[in-house]
Structure formats: C-alpha cells, structure tokens
Amino acid sequence: MSSPASICLLRTSAIGDVTHVVPLIHTLQRAWPQTALTWIVGKLERKLVGDLPGVEFVTFDKGAGWAGMREVHAALRGRRFGALLQMQVALRSNLLSLGIKADRRIGYDHARSKDLHGLVINERIPARTGEHVLQAIGSFCEPLGLKQTEVRWDIPVPDEAHAWAAQQWSDNQPTLLVSPTSSHALRNWRPERYAAVMDYAVTRSWRVVLIGGPSPMERSMADAILALCKQAPLDLTGKDTLKKLMAMFCRAQLLLTPDSGPMHMANTVGLKVLGLHAASNPARSGPYSDRRWCVDKYDVASRNYFGRPASEIPWGTKIEKPGVMDLIEVDDVIERFEAAASSLS
Structure with missing residues (x-):
C-alpha cells in the first residue's frame, strides 16, 4: 500500500493517553518518513509532546469551547489529509473532527464507539478486546497497511529540565516519588495511607518526594498527606512543569501513584511504577x-460491586465507586514497595 502524503492524528487528551500516541508516531515516521504528520492535541498535553521532531502540532484549547474548535478549523482551512486517525470518541472530539477534511477517516470499532463516533468516520480499526489502551491506539495504523511492532517513546526532555531536577536532590539515595492525585477523584487513595507508606519508606532509608500539579485538588491532597507524615518528605507539589516532571522520573527509582497521567509519563522513561488499581484494570490502563x-x-x-469476577464484566469497565480504593491496604503497597526495592539491588 502506498504511503499517504499526509496524516492527521486527533487525540487531544488526556496526558496518559497522549503518551500512548507517541509510539504510533514513531511507527508512522519509520515506515513513511516522507509523510507529513499533523497532530491535533490539547493545550496542556502539547507541553509534554509538542517538541517531538517531524510533527506539526495544532493546539485545541478545550476550555475555549466552540471558539477553540473554530481556531483548529481555521488553522486547517484549505487543507485535505490523506487520512484522519480519529483516536478519541468523546462527543467534543467527534464534533471537532467534522471540520477536518480527509479522504480516509479511521476510527474505533463498533464496540468502542460512542457519542456519534460512527457518523464522523468511514473506516474502523480491527475489533479486539483485552487490549491495553496503547495497543488500541497503535492499531490505528493497521487500516493503512502497517503494524506497530515496536513501542518507543523518546519524548524530549530539555537540558534545563534535567538541570532543575538535579538541583532538587544530588546524591544516590534511592528516591520514591509520590504523585497521589488522579483527576478522577474516586481513583484516589486515602491521605493517611499514603503517609503511612511514605513514613515506611523513610525507615528503609529512601528519600521521599511528594509531587503534583498546581490545582487546588492536588494542593489539598498534598497538604492532607503532609499533615499526617511523621517524617516530612520533600514537597515539590506545584513547583514543576511536565518536562521537569519527566526529568525527575529519570532520576528516581520508584513512583507511587493511582491510575493517572504521571503513571504513564514515568513508564515512558522506564521508571518503576507502583500503581494503585482497584477502580481501573491495570491490564488495560x-x-x-x-x-x-x-x-x-x-x-x-x-x-464486591458487581457480584462477578473481572473476567465476566465488559473489558474496560471502570469501577469508580465510593470506597473502592479502600480495598487497597497499606500492607499491600508496602509489599510491592519491598519487591521493587529488592529488584534494585
């Protein structure tokens, strides 16, 4: 199959899902280095991936509503792509895609479609279940005749971000980063349980660093944890950028976090992740x-919530129910911490 002259990728959010698009970018660039790639991405998410080489970025400001859509459409006016990879099924993204002209409009299979997704596409990726989100996104090249056989990120991290991270701690003491807050509140663990694990890590001679964004929810969670810690961690909440966060991931040994964007950012640089999963399936996300x-x-x-095992509920079901994260005990996390710590020696 001949390579298209141009491909538009539409995946605006969220941070974790945006990292899953990067291997697809590399797959397309390796197979078709002459194909022009344009990625419509969210304003925040662009700060993480917007310096990927060989990609044109068009920013979609979700907070601007219809005006944000009009800005994207204006930026692409007069252009027609060989293919649109419509990798987001939310209604807002489906409406956004209507202003993008493309010969082939590739979207999700019927089972993973919603919010009128089927009306804005004319081709679908293979229908599969049991896939990780990254594998599903990677399959968007298959209708084009390609196969994603390698997963590579190589998200650029500037020297100044590495320099900033080096200033935060400079010795070789093993470091546990704790990013406690997901944007999905029901995925968050209790502050007193984070504090207990963090205090335990200190007794094992680990440095503990509390991290997170500047939002009120993240600051509130950080303050609640700090108030309960017997040994004060280094608190960098709200003090980094996405690139500085990536640089810290390059320096640390382990990240403790619920299902969240930082989990997937850390994974891209090979940092061990102690993920907390009860509301979401780790095999998928x-x-x-x-x-x-x-x-x-x-x-x-x-x-507990559905009366049947996970194997008998639809793939990708989120169990974001009050109290679901209480199923994770402090001892469960300490056991995984010790396993990860032992693997370092």
Missing part, C-alpha cells in the same frame, strides 16, 4: 511496559 510493581484489586472490586 496500567503502566504499559511493566506492571509487576502494581497493586491490583480490580478483580476484588468487580466481585
């Missing part, structure tokens, strides 16, 4: 490369 260090209570949650 956990750290792609290595889930050995995660706590997985998803099956327990399925039995």
Whole structure:
C-alpha cells in the first residue's frame, strides 16, 4: 500500500493517553518518513509532546469551547489529509473532527464507539478486546497497511529540565516519588495511607518526594498527606512543569501513584511504577511496559460491586465507586514497595 502524503492524528487528551500516541508516531515516521504528520492535541498535553521532531502540532484549547474548535478549523482551512486517525470518541472530539477534511477517516470499532463516533468516520480499526489502551491506539495504523511492532517513546526532555531536577536532590539515595492525585477523584487513595507508606519508606532509608500539579485538588491532597507524615518528605507539589516532571522520573527509582497521567509519563522513561488499581484494570490502563510493581484489586472490586469476577464484566469497565480504593491496604503497597526495592539491588 502506498504511503499517504499526509496524516492527521486527533487525540487531544488526556496526558496518559497522549503518551500512548507517541509510539504510533514513531511507527508512522519509520515506515513513511516522507509523510507529513499533523497532530491535533490539547493545550496542556502539547507541553509534554509538542517538541517531538517531524510533527506539526495544532493546539485545541478545550476550555475555549466552540471558539477553540473554530481556531483548529481555521488553522486547517484549505487543507485535505490523506487520512484522519480519529483516536478519541468523546462527543467534543467527534464534533471537532467534522471540520477536518480527509479522504480516509479511521476510527474505533463498533464496540468502542460512542457519542456519534460512527457518523464522523468511514473506516474502523480491527475489533479486539483485552487490549491495553496503547495497543488500541497503535492499531490505528493497521487500516493503512502497517503494524506497530515496536513501542518507543523518546519524548524530549530539555537540558534545563534535567538541570532543575538535579538541583532538587544530588546524591544516590534511592528516591520514591509520590504523585497521589488522579483527576478522577474516586481513583484516589486515602491521605493517611499514603503517609503511612511514605513514613515506611523513610525507615528503609529512601528519600521521599511528594509531587503534583498546581490545582487546588492536588494542593489539598498534598497538604492532607503532609499533615499526617511523621517524617516530612520533600514537597515539590506545584513547583514543576511536565518536562521537569519527566526529568525527575529519570532520576528516581520508584513512583507511587493511582491510575493517572504521571503513571504513564514515568513508564515512558522506564521508571518503576507502583500503581494503585482497584477502580481501573491495570491490564488495560496500567503502566504499559511493566506492571509487576502494581497493586491490583480490580478483580476484588468487580466481585464486591458487581457480584462477578473481572473476567465476566465488559473489558474496560471502570469501577469508580465510593470506597473502592479502600480495598487497597497499606500492607499491600508496602509489599510491592519491598519487591521493587529488592529488584534494585
């Protein structure tokens, strides 16, 4: 199959899902180096991936509503792509795609479609179940005649970000980063349980660094944890950027976090991730490369809330129910921490 002259990729959010698009970019560039790639991405997400070489970025400001859509459409006026990869099924993204002209409009299979997705596409990726989100996104090249056989990120991290991270700690003491807040509140663990694990890590001679964005929810969670810690961690909440966060991931040994964007950012640089999974299935949305260090209570949650094992509920079901994360005990996390720590020696 001949290569298209141009491809438009539409995946605006969220941070974790945007990292899953990067291997697809590399797959397309390796197979078809002459094909022009344009990626419509969210304003925040562009700060993470917007310096990928060989890609034109068009920013979609979700907060601007219809005006944000009009800005994207104006930026692409008069252009027609060989293919549009419509990798987001939310209604807003489906409406956004209507202003993008393309000969081939590739979207999700019927089972993964919603919000009128089928009306804005004319081709679909293969219908599969049991896939990680990254694999589903990678399959968008298959209708074009390609196959994603390698997963590579290489998201650029500027020297100044590495320099900033080096200023935060400079010795070789093993470092546990704790990013406690997901944008999905029901995926968050209790502050007192984070504090207990963080204090335990200090007794094992680890440095503990509390991280997170500047939002009120993240600051509130950080303050609640700090108030409960017997040993004060280094608190960098709200003090980094996405690139500085990536640089910290390059320097640390382990990240403790619920299912969230930082989980997937850390995975791209090979940092071990102690993910907390009860509300979501780590096989679908956990750290792609290595889930050995995660706590997985998803099956327990399925039995508790739905009365049947996870194998009998639809793939991708989120169990975001009040109290679901309480299924993860402090001892569960300490056990995985010790396993990860032992693997370093």
